[in-house]
Amino acid sequence: MSAVPTAVPTVALAGVHGFGRTYVERLTARHRAGRLRWTAAADPRLAAGEVPPGMPGDVAAHRDLADLLAHHRPDVVALATPLHTHADLAAAALRAGSDVLLEKPATTGLEEFTTLQRIAEECGRQVQVGFQSLGSDAPAHVRARIAAGRIGSVTGYAAGGCWQRPRSYFTRADWAGRRRLGDRVVADGVLTNPLAHAVATALAVADRRGADDVVSVLVDPHRVNDIETDDTTAVRVGLRDSPGLVLAGTLAASEAGEPFVVARGTGGRITLYYTLDVVVEEVPGRPPLVSRHDRTDLLDDLLEHRASGRPLLSPLAGSGAFTRVLDAIVGGPAPRPVDPVRVRAVDLPGGDRRLELPGVEEAVAAVLETHRTFTELGVDWTR
Ligand SMILES: NC(=O)c1ccc[n+]([C@@H]2O[C@H](COP(=O)([O-])OP(=O)(O)OC[C@H]3O[C@@H](n4cnc5c(N)ncnc54)[C@H](O)[C@@H]3O)[C@@H](O)[C@H]2O)c1
Incomplete structure (x- = not known):
């Protein structure tokens, strides 16, 4: 029925x-x-x-x-x-x-x-x-500015961020911090769950959202916390008929900041702060252009689709490329444990505790700048 x-x-x-x-x-x-x-x-x-x-x-x-x-x-x-x-x-x-x-x-x-x-x-x-950042007008604005030649030819896309998660985040549910639970794949890694929007929004900015749009994925996963899955990861994604995409994120930052997607071109760059729907366009020799964009709630969008047939903002097919990246992460290498001597523990109210990896912010920035993974950059946190 x-x-x-x-x-x-x-x-x-x-x-x-x-x-x-x-x-x-x-x-x-x-x-x-x-x-x-x-x-x-x-x-x-x-x-x-x-x-x-x-x-x-x-x-x-x-x-x-x-x-x-x-x-x-x-x-x-x-x-x-x-x-x-x-x-x-x-x-x-x-x-x-x-x-x-x-x-x-x-x-x-x-x-x-x-x-x-x-x-x-x-x-x-x-x-x-429910990638709510895809309900925003901002990714389409970035695509339109790129198409208008504002930053010349795109040379690459990058996305990620530095966040913090306390121990209670990983202990709140039996599935948290896991790659698998019994016979089920859980996929609770930094880029497949908490920073998943960075990945999905970058693929939307690159206009490569279908499963066939991803041609290669190189995964470099690490873990600071005592969990099964990764919490500090770099991934390089090859895209069909497109400049490449690099991703890097951590949940063990000393300084948490706004995650972003950036499109770099021969003549400048456009950064999308996707939780804020804010876009910053930077072209050398010109003042930065900052724009704020509207967002449609994805529930309202689904109800509108049912009423009028208007195409969905985040249809299942539009998660194909994201899922291919996720699939490569969950099927890829186990995360490499960071040597505890490199890690700093911060006590939080109520007996909670957070782990920080000093220098991880610079490492994430270097991956996003160079399109090389942590390991390719010579970063070795295992000893
Ligand atoms: N879009 C976002 O910004 C965003 C942010 C956080 C979490 N999420 C997503 O929300 C989802 C839930 O994550 P969470 O962190 O809230 O999980 P959680 O484990 O903290 O809470 C999940 C809730 O679902 C209930 N539940 C578990 N199994 C169920 C079942 N079979 N049937 C009905 N209810 C069930 C639990 O009792 C609990 O109340 C995940 O998909 C997560 O990725 C999205």
């Missing part, structure tokens, strides 16, 4: 805590404004009585999505659940006739991604992937 678009679409949410709380806020606001009807939610913690603040009392609570779908036929299912649950839950929602707003990354592997695409096609339903 497939859902028929109604005047006020019904929406269900799976995953109401963690990042799901932002969905609780967005759904509640739209529910109260009469723009959608939030009918049901699924989360084992919700079913156990852990209700997020502000959640409307008339939303039916279920322990899991299967139970929810046995009782409801939502027009849209939003999924803010752990990464390794995405493929199965999205498939179940599509098969129940719902369109899906799926948190990033869409899936934790290319095979699952292709299967999900096939299921969406078979069901005639849509999947919008």
